[in-house]
Amino acid sequence: xxxxxxxxxxxxxxxxxxxSFFTFWLMHAxxxxxxxxMRLNPQISKETVDRYxxxxxxxxxxxxxxxxxxxxxxxxEWGYSLYYNVPVTHVLGSRLFNTFILSFASxxxxxxxxxxxxxxxxxxxxxxxxxxxxxxxxxAFSTPGxxxxxxxxxxxxxxxxLPLGGMHSPNYDDMGLIERIGDxxxxxxxxxxxxxxxxMASLQRIMRGNMLGVLRxxxxxxxxxxxxxxxxxxxxxxxxxxxxxxxxxxxxxxxALLSGAALIEIVCSWPGLGSLLLTAVRSKDVFLVMSSTxxxxxxxxxxxxxxxxxxTLVDPRIRYGKEN
Amino acid sequence: MxxxxxxxxxxxxxxxxxxxxxxxxxxxxxxSVLYGLAICADFVCPYGYQDEDRDFSYCPPTAIEFLDHGxxxxxxxxxxxxTFDAVHRRVxxxxxRQKYSLHFLTGGRLFGVDPPSRFYIWGADARGxxxxxxxxxxxxxxxxxxxxxxxxxxxxxLLIGGxxxxxxxxxxxILMRLCEMFMMVPGFYLMLALRAAVPExxxxxxxxxxxxxxxxxxxxxxxxxxxxxxxLSLRERDxxxxxxxxxVPDIIIIIKHILPQTISFSCAxxxxxVSSYILAEAGLSMVGLxxxxxxPSWGNLLSDAMEIVPVIFAPWILLPGLxxxxxxxxxxxxxxxxxxxxxxxxxxxx
Amino acid sequence: xxxxxSINGLTVAVGPKILVDRVSFxxxxxxxVAVAGGSGSGKTTIGLSxxxxxxxxxxxxxxxxxxxxxxxLDVPVREMQNCRGARIGMVFQEPLSAFDPLFTIxxxxxxxxxxxxxxxxxxxxxxxxxxxxxVELPDPQRAxxxxxxxxxxxxxxxxxxxxxxxxxxxxxIADEPTSSLDVTLQVKxxxxxxxxxxxxxxxxxxxxxxxxxxRVADEVIILCQGEIVEKGPVGQVMDRPQHGYTRELxxxxx
Numbered sequence: 001x002x003x004x005x006x007x008x009x010x011x012x013x014x015x016x017x018x019x020s021f022f023t024f025w026l027m028h029a030x031x032x033x034x035x036x037x038m039r040l041n042p043q044i045s046k047e048t049v050d051r052y053x054x055x056x057x058x059x060x061x062x063x064x065x066x067x068x069x070x071x072x073x074x075x076x077e078w079g080y081s082l083y084y085n086v087p088v089t090h091v092l093g094s095r096l097f098n099t100f101i102l103s104f105a106s107x108x109x110x111x112x113x114x115x116x117x118x119x120x121x122x123x124x125x126x127x128x129x130x131x132x133x134x135x136x137x138x139x140a141f142s143t144p145g146x147x148x149x150x151x152x153x154x155x156x157x158x159x160x161x162l163p164l165g166g167m168h169s170p171n172y173d174d175m176g177l178i179e180r181i182g183d184x185x186x187x188x189x190x191x192x193x194x195x196x197x198x199x200m201a202s203l204q205r206i207m208r209g210n211m212l213g214v215l216r217x218x219x220x221x222x223x224x225x226x227x228x229x230x231x232x233x234x235x236x237x238x239x240x241x242x243x244x245x246x247x248x249x250x251x252x253x254x255x256a257l258l259s260g261a262a263l264i265e266i267v268c269s270w271p272g273l274g275s276l277l278l279t280a281v282r283s284k285d286v287f288l289v290m291s292s293t294x295x296x297x298x299x300x301x302x303x304x305x306x307x308x309x310x311x312t313l314v315d316p317r318i319r320y321g322k323e324n
Numbered sequence: 325m326x327x328x329x330x331x332x333x334x335x336x337x338x339x340x341x342x343x344x345x346x347x348x349x350x351x352x353x354x355x356s357v358l359y360g361l362a363i364c365a366d367f368v369c370p371y372g373y374q375d376e377d378r379d380f381s382y383c384p385p386t387a388i389e390f391l392d393h394g395x396x397x398x399x400x401x402x403x404x405x406x407t408f409d410a411v412h413r414r415v416x417x418x419x420x421r422q423k424y425s426l427h428f429l430t431g432g433r434l435f436g437v438d439p440p441s442r443f444y445i446w447g448a449d450a451r452g453x454x455x456x457x458x459x460x461x462x463x464x465x466x467x468x469x470x471x472x473x474x475x476x477x478x479x480x481x482l483l484i485g486g487x488x489x490x491x492x493x494x495x496x497x498i499l500m501r502l503c504e505m506f507m508m509v510p511g512f513y514l515m516l517a518l519r520a521a522v523p524e525x526x527x528x529x530x531x532x533x534x535x536x537x538x539x540x541x542x543x544x545x546x547x548x549x550x551x552x553x554x555x556l557s558l559r560e561r562d563x564x565x566x567x568x569x570x571x572v573p574d575i576i577i578i579i580k581h582i583l584p585q586t587i588s589f590s591c592a593x594x595x596x597x598v599s600s601y602i603l604a605e606a607g608l609s610m611v612g613l614x615x616x617x618x619x620p621s622w623g624n625l626l627s628d629a630m631e632i633v634p635v636i637f638a639p640w641i642l643l644p645g646l647x648x649x650x651x652x653x654x655x656x657x658x659x660x661x662x663x664x665x666x667x668x669x670x671x672x673x674x
Numbered sequence: 675x676x677x678x679x680s681i682n683g684l685t686v687a688v689g690p691k692i693l694v695d696r697v698s699f700x701x702x703x704x705x706x707v708a709v710a711g712g713s714g715s716g717k718t719t720i721g722l723s724x725x726x727x728x729x730x731x732x733x734x735x736x737x738x739x740x741x742x743x744x745x746x747l748d749v750p751v752r753e754m755q756n757c758r759g760a761r762i763g764m765v766f767q768e769p770l771s772a773f774d775p776l777f778t779i780x781x782x783x784x785x786x787x788x789x790x791x792x793x794x795x796x797x798x799x800x801x802x803x804x805x806x807x808x809v810e811l812p813d814p815q816r817a818x819x820x821x822x823x824x825x826x827x828x829x830x831x832x833x834x835x836x837x838x839x840x841x842x843x844x845x846x847i848a849d850e851p852t853s854s855l856d857v858t859l860q861v862k863x864x865x866x867x868x869x870x871x872x873x874x875x876x877x878x879x880x881x882x883x884x885x886x887x888x889r890v891a892d893e894v895i896i897l898c899q900g901e902i903v904e905k906g907p908v909g910q911v912m913d914r915p916q917h918g919y920t921r922e923l924x925x926x927x928x
Contacts, residue, residue, distance in 0.1 A: 011501070018505050026521040138660075142653035144603050146610060147626065147645035154635050154642075164632060218771040225725055225766075226786045226837070227759030237774050244776065259510035263607045267630060277513060278611055281520040289520050296513040316821040317775055 008308065012301050017070070019297050023290050024066050043085060052080055073294070079287025083279060088291045091276065096295065098167060099272035101184070102265070103257045105192040106199075110253070114200045118207025119239065125212060133204065140201035145260055149194045149267040156190060163187050165269035191268040195261055199253060206249070210242040217241070244315055251307025258296055348661035351654035358651055362463035369457035370436040370443055374618045377442055377452035379406065382638045383416055385447045388426065399426040403441055413637065447640035449628060459644055462620035467651065469532070469621075470601040473539030474594055480540065481547030482590070486578045488548070489555025500552065506545035514542050515604060519613050528619045535614050539601045547593065554586045595659030599652040606648050622648050678703045678876050679724070679845055684737035686719050686728065686900075693719050693732065695900040701845065701876050706868070708879040708887040708908070710923060711897035717880045720897075721847045724878075725762060726754050742844065760790040763838030767850035769830035773822035780818030783837045790841050805836040809866060828859040835866060839875070846870065849880045864890050884927035888912055896920045 262274025609623025
């Protein structure tokens with residue numbers, strides 16, 4: 001198992017480099033030199049421009065530039081944001097954290113609701129509960145998240161109750177710690193719910209499908225033949241087997257979350273990585289674009305790793321392989 | 325001979341079961357209506373998509389009147405004048421002295437009214453452009469972009485996945501690493517990054533093509549992986565060995581023998597991918613990075629709706645979202661039904 | 675002498691199609707009765723009917739099943755659950771799919787004891803190890819901690835037998851217990867089953883290979899498309915088959 005992890009480490013590092021190079025090349029394929037606009041900007045001092053020119057070896061061929069960029073990244077130097085007028089690292093940190101909070105809340109909601117619903121639907125196979133849930137799932141799955149966000153915000157504006165976007169209330173700084181947490185949670189409700197909705201729908205269907213598939217298996221019949229109470233059969237044997245394959249989904253879910261969150265962040269004015277990237281792209285802020293994309297990829301990879309490790313821990317067939 | 329008949333049998337069996345599913349047939353009809361109206365937009369819509377009239381900014385949907393002083397007459401609309409109420413909000417008041425008849429089949433269009441009046445079935449946007457017209461012209465963009473993107477993704481995915489699965493070994497390794505590279509960046513981020521590389525001075529056609537290419541690039545990788553998995557198991561089958569011993573070149577084997585077997589499952593995935601591409605384009609356009617104004621797409625029509633204030637006072641600007649929902653849902657239902665129809669093969673392959 | 679298991683006029687159907695047609699036979703105490711037939715003859719269905727574990731579209735439309743004096747088809751579900759695993763044990767054909775892949779062999783056998791007895795954890799552990807030894811598993815402690823996929827086919831099947839006998843049932847239903855094994859293992863498992871007879875356990879052996887059956891069974895019932903075509907002591911049926919179908923089966927066994 002250990003060897004497996006090391007091998008993955010190698011291949012993903014290599015892939016990360018490839019992705020970063022691809023992004024780098026993409027940025028430089030854009031006509032219009034970023035540093036020209038930087039140089040022309042009166043707000044940025046000449047020293048800063050010179051410093052960055054030196055750091056990034058802009059006069060040198062592409063490969064050299066790229067190598068220096070990578071080295072700089074590893075040293076914690078992620079570039080300079082033209083739009084925000086600060087080094088990129090100053091902006092990334094807090095934005096990353098905000099996206100995390102949103103993704104995490106959404107994950108909790110999704111799995112907390114979809115798994116029980118999926119089990120319920122499987123146990124009431126083809127009865128009205130199952131069919132209604134199916135229909136809802138379809139509708140939820142097909143609703144564009146950003147559209148739903150707009151609708152929910154509209155509803156919230158009419159009927160009050162929830163804040164209309166952003167992450168903090170205006171008087172956030174005056175609040176105590178508990179109040180601050182409560183305030184953030186309140187602001188989280190709309191974006192997290194909208195974000196969860198479509199993944200909730202698909203997860204529920206998958207759980208239901210898995211559960212139905214498992215219930216058809218021989219070992220479920222065998223468990224009943226052993227005289228085990230139905231509760232044990234379902235919640236000990238069927239559930240675990242149905243749930244297991246979903247663990248890898250957790251990793252991909254993370255990727256989908258990052259992606260979906262971006263748009264919802266924008267609509268709900270949630271200050272996260274996605275809205276940062278949007279601003280960066282709109283203003284052709286090269287370093288910010290590359291850094292955000294790189295960071296998003298890193299997060300995804302970590303998510304996938306976690307999923308792999310979790311799966312290994314949870315499925316003895318993978319953990320132990322064939323020994324005898 | 326037997327082998328050639330089998331795949332066809334499966335496909336027609338699957339489509340037969342699809343036809344039996346009433347809900348998916350309903351969705352198929354709905355989609356045909358959507359596409360039909362999009363194609364006939366020039367005829368069906370009373371106005372061009374750029375036709376603006378600032379005097380009628382955010383004009384609500386126009387009511388069609390059938391009774392004039394209690395008598396049934398040819399349908400008409402009242403003239404409207406713009407006034408401001410006590411809190412300086414715009415209100416359109418009907419002018420009962422002015423009547424404009426609804427004309428049918430004039431000027432190459434299905435219906436319309438005489439100028440200077442304007443007939444807004446579903447209301448107007450900020451610049452007084454007819455939302456109804458813009459939605460159907462927008463349908464052309466939104467519904468076609470998804471399809472084109474999927475076609476390209478598919479060709480890419482089928483070829484690369486087929487080759488990787490068929491040859492295995494280092495070819496497979498390299499191609500799969502390539503796939504992973506694309507799958508490693510979350511979809512929306514990849515879209516934005518690719519979009520950032522598109523020059524700013526592109527005209528609308530070039531932007532359209534760029535968006536198609538971008539969409540294709542975000543989706544081909546997962547497709548290729550699935551195809552590769554199926555190809556890997558298919559290449560051990562007898563008919564492949566027979567073809568090889570007969571000296572058929574590899575690429576022909578892949579295209580003529582292996583890929584057709586994957587088509588069945590691919591169809592279901594195709595439908596589901598179209599729906600995700602439609603969503604992706606809508607999202608991109610809504611934040612201003614996709615199709616640009618004045619060319620309408622359902623996504624950029626929604627960008628007006630991103631501010632709360634316009635939505636509160638002109639809720640009809642949310643309509644494009646409804647159509648996105650309908651189109652996406654229909655594709656999802658059909659794709660899901662297709663997947664269930666091909667279920668036994670789905671199980672075998674995976 | 676009262677039979678342990680008495681099946682009378684059992685009919686199982688799915689919709690209009692009849693899978694088991696008025697089947698009647700007895701399983702005496704301490705004897706091995708084999709139900710033989712080709713695939714689709716309904717033999718597995720009979721086994722499942724006894725435990726009332728028929729898949730939903732199938733149902734018993736007629737007949738009675740009397741086990742240890744009780745009408746199994748009429749008792750409440752709770753009582754049936756108490757009977758399964760404790761009074762009637764089942765051995766399945768494919769042990770890899772009949773064991774839950776996510777739990778160890780030991781855990782799964784322990785479950786049966788936990789569900790039917792009041793033994794403490796330690797006592798259960800001892801009992802499971804004893805039973806694993808009884809089925810001739812070379813290293814019971816290792817087998818206890820192993821997951822199903824870690825054991826070989828033969829060991830898995832022995833473990834399944836252990837799972838079936840751990841509570842000391844009076845009847846074992848063995849559904850094609852050796853079909854997934856190779857020939858040498860088949861013989862061993864059959865011998866193991868044969869030894870169970872000495873502990874006064876009856877076995878209802880469901881199989882299609884008369885050769886295997888003739889080694890251990892006392893009586894054989896020949897089933898063809900849901901109907902009994904012949905039954906009797908195994909030696910008699912093998913030497914003097916009356917029915918055409920029986921003759922075919924006997925021929926293929928030789």
